[in-house]
Amino acid sequence: MFYTYLRNFVTFLLWMLNGNAHYHNTEKILDKTENYILVAPHRTWWDPVYLAFATKPKEFIFMAKKELFKNPFFGYWIEKCGAFPIDREHPGPSTIKYPTKILKTSNRSLIMFPSGSRHSKDVKGGVAVIAKMAKVRIMPAVYQGPMTFKGLAKRERVDMNFGNPIDISDIKKLDSEGLAEVARRIESEFDRLDAEIATIKGPQKPMIFGYLPRLILLIPALVITLLTFLFTVVAAPIHKKIKK
Template sequence: MFYTVARYVVNFIFWLFNGRYHVTGRQFLPSQTNYILVGPHRALWDMIYFALAAWPKKFTFMAKKELFKNPILRWILVNANAFSVDRENPGPSAIKTPVHRLKDSHLSLIMFPTGSRHSQEMKGGAIMISKLARVPLVPVIYQGPVTLKDFFNPFKRGQVHIAFGEPIQLGKKQRVDHATMDMLDDQLQTAFTKLDQHVNPNWVYVDPHPEKAK
């Protein structure tokens, strides 16, 4: 109930401040099975748009453990189907929890394969979870404002676009080794590029707060 009510409230707020968003590729979303939405992390709100665009499907997602320290925020996150993950020292639960939810509930999963808005390096968590839960990976991209200033700019309303791509399914007997990881990473990156080209080939993501080199 909370998830459904929150969906309508957030959808209205986003429309109020940024106008109508656009969606393409909904036909690629599996209707008979759970799945993992995977896309490059470009804005604080892109995950929310992914969930809105895939409605009525409901999702679970990872949230860093620090967010659960606040009791009010923890209540919101738990009721929004989030689960806690220690990003610095992820344990087995970072894999086991989403696999369990994908296999034993009606919830699909949203993940960012790079893990951060400030990294372009692909990580293998989504691939491993996909293999263990036996669900497909569905590539998705966000194009739109990436800063709060632009998001609330009345002259830039209606520029959010979400695009879904064709599902990628690992074979039952396919081993998840380094070669497979590299192949699937390339496949996902190619899918992201194709989706970006399809939506707007001139749109380029620029990290507004890049991490400083150590």
């Protein structure tokens, strides 16, 4: 329940700030009853929120570097959003086993940014291994829009485009050749989705009157933000003690 609240809350804040998001080919998103791996190039800090909102009511888990959990308040937030820690320098078996188990035994899917870091295009083998072990399909998507907070606040256009689900059940072995084929399929779909967005015509910024509903909702938004912050301050230490 708290996952749903946080997803909607952060999406609401992005709408207040930007309010110029456009979603394409959402009919291709797999049914909520089917688990899958949602993959996208990691281009901004906020593209995971747009991905999670577009695919609602589906809930997700995602990998996050362990250093992000050191802050008790931020760590509490991302954990409640479905994050689990990984050691990028020395990844252990749990990096593969945990998401595979969740995909097999729960109704949550997995969000992965196979490049492993923002602005990189190298597809890592983790997506292929997890998809193969969990016997799930791969759902590609791309974000295009402001890359900086300033651009987001200036209400530059955001486009989220969803592609064709990728089935890798025909790949018998995940050797170097098999991994290369999975990477080729994912990258090919990323490139196609990026090119497709480039053909979509639309205003880069919405009309000025679009600010009016945001001004009306500004005070309620500030109140909700404050209450959420206060709840986190109280809940995070309690949650940490319970985990111990």
